Structures are given as C-alpha cells and as structure tokens.
Amino acid sequence: MIQIGIDFGGTKIEAAALDADGAFLARMRAPNPGGYEDAIATIASLVGRVEAELGARGTIGIGAPGSVSPRDGLMRNANATWLNGRRFREDVAEALGRPVRLANDANCLALSEVVDGAAAGAPSAFAVIVGTGVGGGLVVDGRIVEGANGMGGEWGHVPLPWMTGAEAPGPLCWCGRNGCLDMLVSGTGLAADYRRRTGDRLGGEAIVAAARTGEPQATATLDAYIDRLGRAMAMVATMIDPDVFVLGGGMSNVGELYDRLPAVVAAHAFGGDWQATIVPARWGDSSGVRGAARLWSREEAASAGS
Structure with a gap:
C-alpha cells in the first residue's frame, strides 16, 4: 500500500x-x-x-x-x-x-521537514508558516505534538509579544481578538502595515522589492516585520527551545529573514545566549x-x- x-x-x-x-x-x-x-x-x-x-x-x-x-x-x-x-x-x-x-x-509541514527535509534528524523542530496567514507546528522525536487539547503549535492566535505603545492593541483578528500574530507577521499583515503607513496597496513581493531599492516606507515596513517575527519566535524559543525553526509560506522566500532573524530572536529569548538553526523548508x-x-x-x- x-x-x-x-x-x-x-x-x-x-x-x-x-x-x-x-x-x-x-x-x-x-x-x-x-x-x-x-x-x-x-x-x-x-x-x-x-x-x-x-x-x-x-x-x-x-x-x-x-x-x-x-x-x-x-x-x-x-x-x-x-x-x-x-x-x-x-x-x-x-x-x-x-x-x-x-x-x-x-x-x-513540520513532520515532512523532520523526516527528510531541512530539519532531518533534529530532536525537535518548530514549523513557522508565514503566508496568507500564520501557522505553527511542533515535532519532537519524530512525532507531532498536538497537546492535551489538540492545540499544540497554534501560535497564530497568540498576541505579538513585547508590543510597543504604537503597536498596541494591534489590529482586530478574525478570531475576535486584537494583536494576533496572524494579523501582524503574515504576508497579509506585511501588506496591511504598508497600507497603514502609506495608504497604498502593495503585495508582499512588491514591498520587499521596494525595500531592497531603499524606498523608505517599504524599508521601515520590512524592518518592523522582521522585528515582530523575531519577537514571536523568541517567545517560542523561550517556551519550547526547538533545535530548528523551519519557515514555510510565501514570506519564507525572503532571504533577509535568515540573515537578520537570529539576532532579533537572541535579543529577546530568555538568557540572551540563544542559538539554534533557522532554515527555509526544503520541500517548499x-x-x-x-x-x-x-x-x-x-x-x-x-x-x-x-
């Protein structure tokens, strides 16, 4: 079979x-x-x-x-x-x-990447989906961790940690609460932040491309996005401390994430000496x-x- x-x-x-x-x-x-x-x-x-x-x-x-x-x-x-x-x-x-x-x-996604993907053989891996929405998945010792209530990894509906005054309370999420990661570190959230700053509607790819040319508002939007995603991952690092973070979804194709996220996570993870691997999903x-x-x-x- x-x-x-x-x-x-x-x-x-x-x-x-x-x-x-x-x-x-x-x-x-x-x-x-x-x-x-x-x-x-x-x-x-x-x-x-x-x-x-x-x-x-x-x-x-x-x-x-x-x-x-x-x-x-x-x-x-x-x-x-x-x-x-x-x-x-x-x-x-x-x-x-x-x-x-x-x-x-x-x-x-997490299971696939642990079996023979970017986290192959890792004792623990947390999958981060940053696409239209935000999702998360946890695999430990080759097995999905769903938890006692089947909610393991559902980090898209926790609030952005360490919000600044300008960020709080955050946009209203479809779940009925404000400030969920789903609204702030998704590709949709990136576009919404740019629209709040400029009044213009651009998709994620166009915003990243504009940031790479040095356009100030696009640069500020991408900078804020990376900082927010890093803070969110630092929360996971402090709670679970996975060996590998695997990123999937449309935003996982942004190369700047892998260059800049480690420093943001390390700055916010408890203890200050965090080290782990952040990689794109092998199987996309x-x-x-x-x-x-x-x-x-x-x-x-x-x-x-x-």
Missing part, C-alpha cells in the same frame, strides 16, 4: 502519493469548491484518480486548516469556516471506505502534502497493504 497525502488548501486541494523512499509517484490537484459535501467529493475523486493511475490502494492522511477536538471529533478554528463543527475526518473516511488521519497543515509548497502522507508510517502502509 502506498502513502497518499491530501493538502486541503483554501483555493486548491492536492493529492499526492509517495513511495517508500519519499519520491512522488503521482500528484493531482483540483480547485477547492468551497462547500463541505463538494469538498469531500473532490477528495474522493482525487484519491480515486491517483489510485487508478498507480494501480494501488493507499493510506490517507490529510493536512487541513484548524484542528480536530479530541473530545468530540469536530473541526474547529479552521479559516475555511464551513469545516468547523463538522466530523470532517470521519466523513472523508466514510467516503473513502478506510481510516483517515488528519493533522493541522503546519504540523504536517510540497511540505504539507508530504507531511500529510506521512501521518501513516511506511511500516503502517506496508502492513495495511499486506
């Missing part, structure tokens, strides 16, 4: 099958239809197409926004709000006729689907197929 991962994104759903060595055997994508029953049907169709192409049945892992409550099995905290309150994992399992494992998409946009596939081990997949 092969390992099949589903990356459940806001605009697309991807299914990918891996062999025992982690090589892609097949990859297929479809638009996310934006509705519950249609999304389940899309997943079932993608899995069916992958298995038909390969002539093999697979274990199924899903990386999705939000998380599953360990008490009632219902989805919660997904920005695709129509997933919340639904038994998504069980409904997909029923549609596919087999067990399904599901984890937060940032946890899947593929990390999520690879980690989802690896919610089942190679041994479990082999056993299921025997």
